[in-house]
Amino acid sequence: MTPQTQGVRTSRPSGARSPALSTTAATLLFAAAAFTLFYRHSHSGLELRDFRDGVYYAVVALLDGGNPYDTPHYLQRYPVEQGYSPYAPGFLALHLPFGLLSFETAQAVYFAFVCGLGVVLAYLAWRYTSQQSNLAVSLVMAAALLLSRPGSWNAGLGQYALEFSIGVTLALCLAPRHIWLAGFGCGLTLLKPTYGVPMSLLLLGSGRTRIWLVGVAFAALLSLAPAFAVVRAAGGIEPFATSLRASLANFSSDTTAAAATGPERIDIIGLVGFALGANPSPALELALTAAVLAAGTYGLRRLVVATNGEVTPLALVLACLTLLICTYHQTYDLVLLLVPLTAWTTVVRWPTTRRIGTLTLFALLLFPMLNYLSPQAVQVHLGIHGLASSLLTRANAVTMAARRQTTQPRSSR
Secondary structure, X not given: OOOOOOOOOOOOOHHHHXXXXXXXXXXXXXXXXXXXXXXXXXXXXXXXXXXXXHHHHHHHHHHOOOOOOOHHHHHXXXXXXXXXXXXXXXXXXXXXXXXXXXHHHHHHHHHHHHHHHHHHHHHHHHHHHHOOOOHHHHHHHHHHHHHOHHHHHHHHHOOOHHHHHHHHHHHHHOOOOOHHHHHHHHHHHOOOHHHXXXXXXXXXXXXXXXXXXXXHHHHHHHHHHHHHHHHHHHOOHHHHHHHHHHHHHXXXXXXXXXXXXXXXXXXXXXXXXXXXXXXXXXXXXXXXHHHHHHHHHHXXXXXXXXXXXXXXXXXXXXXXXXXXXXXXXXHHHHHHHHHHHHHHHOOOOOOOOOHHHHHHHHHHHHHHHHOOOOOHHHHHHHOOOHHHHHHHHHHHHHHHHHHHHHHOOOOOO
C-alpha cells in the first residue's frame, strides 16, 4: 500500500447498486400486477374456463384412456362446458403434468404459469428486438402485459395464447442464426392450426425452410404418443377422424367463435362477417385468408431479402399482424402485439416513413391493448348499447386491419 492510498477507503460507485434496485422494484411491480389479477379473478372463485375445458380435463381424459376429441362423450363424462378444440395431439403432451394434479391445485399452478409466460415473452421481445438483455425492463413489460386487456383475459380464462406467442417470437426473431431454437418455436405454433398454418406459410415464403422442417419434426415427435393413445381409444383411425371432424364442427357452431356473432374476433373474416351481418361462405373465408397471407408473405420476403436474412422491426410487425388477422383469432391472442410494440420502440425513424407515421402505427398497435370497453360485460355495466356498443366491440378488428395496411412495403420506383 502506497503512502498516497494508505488509510483511504475505497467505495463502490453510487450507480453500482442501481441495477439491483431496479430489478427489485420491477419484481415488486410485477408481483403487484400478478396479485391484482389473481384477486380480481379469484375473489368469487377462480374459473379459468379455457384451462378447465381445453387443457385440464382434456389431459385427464387422455390419462383415463379416453378420446377428448369425442365431444359428446367428453361433455357427458367431465364437468366442462365446451368440447375440446381440434388442436394437434402434442398440445395434450405439452400440458400433461397439469393432469396429474387435483383441479384446484392445477388451476393455481396454471395461473402462475401464465404469469411466468408473460415474463418469458417480454424478455424475448426486448432481448431480440433491442439486442439488449435487461431483467428489470422485462418484468415491467410483463406487468404491463398482464394488466392489458388481452393479458388480463389470458389470466382470467386460463388461455394459452402466450404459449403460441412465444413460439411465434422464437421462430421469427431467432432466424436465421439459431435454427434449432427457432424450429422449436415453430413447432409450438404448429400445435394450433390457426397459428401453425400461417406461420408455416410465412416461414416457407421467406426462405426459412430449415426452421419449418425442424418445427414439423418437433410437433410430430410431441404428438406421436398422444396420437397413438387417442386413436386407440377411438377404435381406429377412421373413428378418430370422425371424432376430429365432429370436434371441428362443434367449434364452428360456437356463437362466440362465429364471424358474424363472435364479439371478440379481431381477424379480417370476423370483420367482414360483422359488416355482412352473416358468416362468410367457406369460399369467401378462404379467399380472404389467402389474400392476407399472400400479401404478408410477399412483403416479408421483400424485407428479409433486403436485409440479407435479418428480421427487422418492420418485418416483425408485418409478420405478427399478418398472422393475427388472416384467420380466426380473438382478443386474447393480442398478447402477441407485445413483440411488434417492443420492436417499434427501438425505431426512431424509418428511412421511408416520417415520424408521424411511426407514431401513428405505434398508437394503432397500442389501442387494442388498452381497449377495456370492448367486453360486453363492461358495456352492460356502463349502459353502452346500440351502435356505440358495436363500434367499441369491433374497434380492435378495425385497427388491426388499418395497421396491417400501413406496414405493407410499397413498391420502389
